[in-house]
Amino acid sequence: MDLSGEFHVPLPREAVFEALNDPVILGRCIPGCQTLERVSENEFDADVLAKVGPVKARFRTRIAVSNLNPPESYTLSGEGRGGAAGFASGSADVSLETADDGTVLRYVARVQPGGKIAQVGSRLIGGTARKLGTDFFSRFVEIVTPEAPSEEGEPDEKEE
Amino acid sequence: MAESGIGASVPRTEDQRFLTGSGDYTDDTTFPHQTHAAFVRSTHPHASFTLDTTAAASAPGVVTVLTGADLAADEIGTLICGWQVTGKDGEPHKAPPHPVLAVDTVRHVGDAIAIVVAESARAARDAAEQVEVSYAPLPAVVSMRDALADGAPQIHSDAPGNLCYDWEIGDRAATDDAFARAHHVARLDLVNNRLIPNAMEPRSAIGDFNPASGDYTLRLTSQNPHIHRLVLAAFIQIAPEHKLHVIAPDVGGGFGSKIFIYQEETAVLWAAGKIGRPVKWTADRSESFVADAHGRDHESHVELALDADGRFLGLKVSTLANMGAYLSTFASCVPSYLYGTLLQGQYTTEAIYCEVKAVFTNTTPVDALRGAGRPEATYVVERIVDQAAREMGIDAAELRRRNFIPADAFPYPTKVALEYDSGNYRLALDRALEIADYGDFAARREASSARGRLRGIGLSAYIEACGIAPSQVVGSLGAGVGLWESGGIRFNPTGNVLVYTGSHSHGQGHETTFAQLVSDYLGVPFESVEVVHGDTEKTPFGMGTYGSRSLAVGGSALVKAMDKIIAKGRKIAAFTLEASEEDIEFSGGDFAVAGTDRSMNIAEVAFSAYVPHNYPLDELEPGLEETGFYDPANFTFPAGTHVCEVEVDPETGTTEIVNWVAVDDFGNVVNPMIVEGQVHGGVAHGVGQALLEGCAYDADGQLLTGSFMDYTMPRADDLPDMTVETTCTPCPHNPLGVKGCGEAGAIAAPAAVMNAITDALGTNAIDMPATPQAVWRALSE
Numbered sequence: 001m002d003l004s005g006e007f008h009v010p011l012p013r014e015a016v017f018e019a020l021n022d023p024v025i026l027g028r029c030i031p032g033c034q035t036l037e038r039v040s041e042n043e044f045d046a047d048v049l050a051k052v053g054p055v056k057a058r059f060r061t062r063i064a065v066s067n068l069n070p071p072e073s074y075t076l077s078g079e080g081r082g083g084a085a086g087f088a089s090g091s092a093d094v095s096l097e098t099a100d101d102g103t104v105l106r107y108v109a110r111v112q113p114g115g116k117i118a119q120v121g122s123r124l125i126g127g128t129a130r131k132l133g134t135d136f137f138s139r140f141v142e143i144v145t146p147e148a149p150s151e152e153g154e155p156d157e158k159e160e
Numbered sequence: 161m162a163e164s165g166i167g168a169s170v171p172r173t174e175d176q177r178f179l180t181g182s183g184d185y186t187d188d189t190t191f192p193h194q195t196h197a198a199f200v201r202s203t204h205p206h207a208s209f210t211l212d213t214t215a216a217a218s219a220p221g222v223v224t225v226l227t228g229a230d231l232a233a234d235e236i237g238t239l240i241c242g243w244q245v246t247g248k249d250g251e252p253h254k255a256p257p258h259p260v261l262a263v264d265t266v267r268h269v270g271d272a273i274a275i276v277v278a279e280s281a282r283a284a285r286d287a288a289e290q291v292e293v294s295y296a297p298l299p300a301v302v303s304m305r306d307a308l309a310d311g312a313p314q315i316h317s318d319a320p321g322n323l324c325y326d327w328e329i330g331d332r333a334a335t336d337d338a339f340a341r342a343h344h345v346a347r348l349d350l351v352n353n354r355l356i357p358n359a360m361e362p363r364s365a366i367g368d369f370n371p372a373s374g375d376y377t378l379r380l381t382s383q384n385p386h387i388h389r390l391v392l393a394a395f396i397q398i399a400p401e402h403k404l405h406v407i408a409p410d411v412g413g414g415f416g417s418k419i420f421i422y423q424e425e426t427a428v429l430w431a432a433g434k435i436g437r438p439v440k441w442t443a444d445r446s447e448s449f450v451a452d453a454h455g456r457d458h459e460s461h462v463e464l465a466l467d468a469d470g471r472f473l474g475l476k477v478s479t480l481a482n483m484g485a486y487l488s489t490f491a492s493c494v495p496s497y498l499y500g501t502l503l504q505g506q507y508t509t510e511a512i513y514c515e516v517k518a519v520f521t522n523t524t525p526v527d528a529l530r531g532a533g534r535p536e537a538t539y540v541v542e543r544i545v546d547q548a549a550r551e552m553g554i555d556a557a558e559l560r561r562r563n564f565i566p567a568d569a570f571p572y573p574t575k576v577a578l579e580y581d582s583g584n585y586r587l588a589l590d591r592a593l594e595i596a597d598y599g600d601f602a603a604r605r606e607a608s609s610a611r612g613r614l615r616g617i618g619l620s621a622y623i624e625a626c627g628i629a630p631s632q633v634v635g636s637l638g639a640g641v642g643l644w645e646s647g648g649i650r651f652n653p654t655g656n657v658l659v660y661t662g663s664h665s666h667g668q669g670h671e672t673t674f675a676q677l678v679s680d681y682l683g684v685p686f687e688s689v690e691v692v693h694g695d696t697e698k699t700p701f702g703m704g705t706y707g708s709r710s711l712a713v714g715g716s717a718l719v720k721a722m723d724k725i726i727a728k729g730r731k732i733a734a735f736t737l738e739a740s741e742e743d744i745e746f747s748g749g750d751f752a753v754a755g756t757d758r759s760m761n762i763a764e765v766a767f768s769a770y771v772p773h774n775y776p777l778d779e780l781e782p783g784l785e786e787t788g789f790y791d792p793a794n795f796t797f798p799a800g801t802h803v804c805e806v807e808v809d810p811e812t813g814t815t816e817i818v819n820w821v822a823v824d825d826f827g828n829v830v831n832p833m834i835v836e837g838q839v840h841g842g843v844a845h846g847v848g849q850a851l852l853e854g855c856a857y858d859a860d861g862q863l864l865t866g867s868f869m870d871y872t873m874p875r876a877d878d879l880p881d882m883t884v885e886t887t888c889t890p891c892p893h894n895p896l897g898v899k900g901c902g903e904a905g906a907i908a909a910p911a912a913v914m915n916a917i918t919d920a921l922g923t924n925a926i927d928m929p930a931t932p933q934a935v936w937r938a939l940s941e
Contacts, residue, residue, distance in 0.1 A: 083289040086203045115203025119866025
């Protein structure tokens with residue numbers, strides 16, 4: 001299923017791009033992220049707790065950054081393995097465009113669930129994925145926006 | 161005797177225990193030292209994989225973790241397909257290996273990868289999650305058309321083009337000729353939707369191994385315990401037949417899905433031998449959705465050629481049939497010999513040609529499901545007949561009448577390899593129309609229309625080939641087994657009777673029907689008859705229950721055994737009554753000397769047989785016990801007409817079935833109440849297919865309808881009150897004159913519903929399941 005969205009970030013494009021490659025920030029943006037660790041130049045391993053309908057599981061996720069075209073665009077892809085719960089893989093093409101008062105961030109994402117998540121949660125995947133996508137990017141905006149002192153601080157505690 | 165004999169609606173003996181929760185189901189049994197199994201299953205439709213079982217093996221409570229490599233090391237065989245279909249090219253179908261546990265490649269979501277055995281079911285499940293499977297996804301094919309396309313990903317290296325077989329039946333040249341002469345040709349593209357069987361009781365198995373004797377025991381949900389034993393012994397080679405005891409106790413519904421020899425039951429038995437302890441597994445519902453063989457899944461193009469009077473000159477059918485990822489136990493015969501051979505329907509169609517491509521896809525295997533091939537055939541024939549009627553402006557009932565095989569034309573050789581034995585199709589149609597008040601339909605449609613509703617009426621004049629079947633015939637068509645049945649009658653010294661049958665009852669009520677038959681035939685009280693089935697150490701080798709065969713074949717085997725009992729009883733009575741054997745007449749349980757008042761009841765004969773103090777032992781053996789094996793001369797051909805009337809709400813697309821009439825010819829009927837119940841159940845199954853049930857995979861091969869949240873089974877309020885009647889042309893070639901009734905409703909119903917809906921909507925652009933959304937969409941287009 002395909003998702004897309006658009007956010008406004010009050011920062012110059014270069015700064016936004018840099019933040020999108022910062023594991024600390026990424027870790028704080030991924031909903032349910034317990035740990036995030038850089039394993040190579042463009043790869044991160046994360047532990048993500050997620051719930052799709054009746055299925056709740058810890059997903060061991062490999063996140064990769066590709067198609068790097070700083071500071072305009074990149075592709076963020078991930079594959080989470082949730083054991084018996086199945087798996088979910090997805091990718092998001094993120095593009096940045098300079099705007100009057102900062103940067104417009106756009107993303108087009110595709111999510112593919114597998115195993116039990118698809119079997120019993122397929123009708124809920126759309127809503128869940130949309131929410132996860134919105135949460136990710138709105139947190140990102142919130143975190144990187146300088147004048148907004150990270151409100152009532154609910155970033156996930158664990159960071160690398 | 162009348163209230164419990166043949167023809168009486170005796171309440172079902174078995175219902176007392178079923179309805180009070182006292183049935184004896186596989187999962188109810190707990191053996192000492194029993195362990196529990198859980199399966200690691202593929203989450204990918206197609207992938208190569210590697211395994212790491214280290215963490216799982218050391219998890220709490222785990223006894224062992226076994227994989228495909230362990231199976232190979234033990235030289236355990238792969239699962240088999242028991243019916244070899246030969247294609248157009250004269251080559252046998254492709255039956256690629258179906259490992260009990262996948263070795264390095266998985267081919268559908270749910271494919272079993274490893275078995276984890278632990279002290280509790282919970283521990284087994286927890287540990288199964290710790291088996292590390294590293295998948296390298298391979299491209300998957302989900303739709304049959306994609307699978308057949310050039311350059312499609314290949315599922316099996318030994319099935320090029322993902323083609324299992326390309327098969328044909330009938331006379332192509334004669335059919336082409338018929339079309340060349342046609343006044344009118346009706347054409348339709350039809351999808352027969354994939355169904356998930358969903359028996360109420362999920363599959364379950366307990367394997368056990370006795371190291372002292374070397375004996376294996378498998379207690380499981382099976383429709384045919386002897387076939388399980390045969391395949392596990394002769395092909396998969398876990399244990400020789402005489403060292404393997406298979407028990408199928410009470411089974412909560414099968415519908416075909418419990419015929420097959422699956423991965424899980426096999427693995428459980430083998431694992432029990434490895435650890436020397438009982439191993440139990442019971443599927444949860446999610447597993448049933450991905451691991452029970454699915455049913456149907458055809459795409460067909462059909463054309464019917466008619467002359468100016470509406471006579472059927474020729475029928476041409478081209479079908480794609482989905483086999484899923486592997487060839488299941490009887491999968492190959494379903495869309496071929498159980499399908500193409502039924503395309504004659506009830507009609508005198510002069511030429512028929514049918515070709516079927518069976519296709520592998522990365523989906524759960526597909527095999528026989530209630531009706532198995534025959535619902536698909538009836539759907540094709542009955543939909544195109546209605547289509548032709550509409551296009552030619554001939555009433556749908558009248559068009560059928562013009563083309564029916566006349567009642568005096570039997571035995572009737574069809575154009576597709578069968579010989580119909582008996583029938584009176586017009587009688588059933590006319591009676592069904594009378595009950596359904598067909599003549600007044602126009603007025604009812606008008607009344608509906610005044611309320612803003614669309615009313616439609618649909619007929620389905622179905623036929624099936626049941627009582628599967630003569631061994632010679634099925635053998636010549638590729639079946640790997642004989643298809644006779646066994647029956648045994650044992651009189652106890654006190655005069656009561658144990659009846660042993662190779663058939664298996666999993667909801668059909670055999671304990672009642674067979675007891676009625678024996679009680680009536682031998683003149684013993686109904687209460688004195690006990691039916692024993694489902695245990696390879698108790699009953700003679702038997703072929704089991706499917707294809708509506710139990711009474712026609714299994715019942716007839718009992719008749720053979722009972723005839724031997726009567727012959728023996730006659731000898732005993734003649735000796736005891738000091739008469740000549742020829743003068744002994746048997747009637748109503750009494751052996752009487754003709755023309756005298758001297759007689760002996762069969763219970764006295766039995767007692768005498770076990771107390772043979774003065775028997776002339778060189779002429780007369782003690783005991784009263786006989787076994788019969790019956791191999792029929794032909795299939796049986798139940799047929800009839802179902803009429804469905806619907807009202808559609810064009811605003812919401814909701815279809816309500818407002819009337820249902822079923823007039824079926826099952827030959828003689830032993831228990832009318834049970835027969836009516838079987839029709840009700842069958843119709844419910846068929847209505848489910850037509851309106852509600854539709855298995856869906858996404859384009860990547862993930863099962864989307866994997867729970868009751870997304871896969872809709874019919875409920876009571878989806879079904880109308882039904883009027884069920886029978887007509888009777890007795891089957892001429894079995895001693896009971898019976899034909900079988902278990903599948904008829906599921907065969908007849910889908911076409912009746914869809915003919916009614918298309919009649920109401922005035923469009924053919926709708927496939928099953930005709931959900932409110934689909935109906936609404938068809939109306940909007």
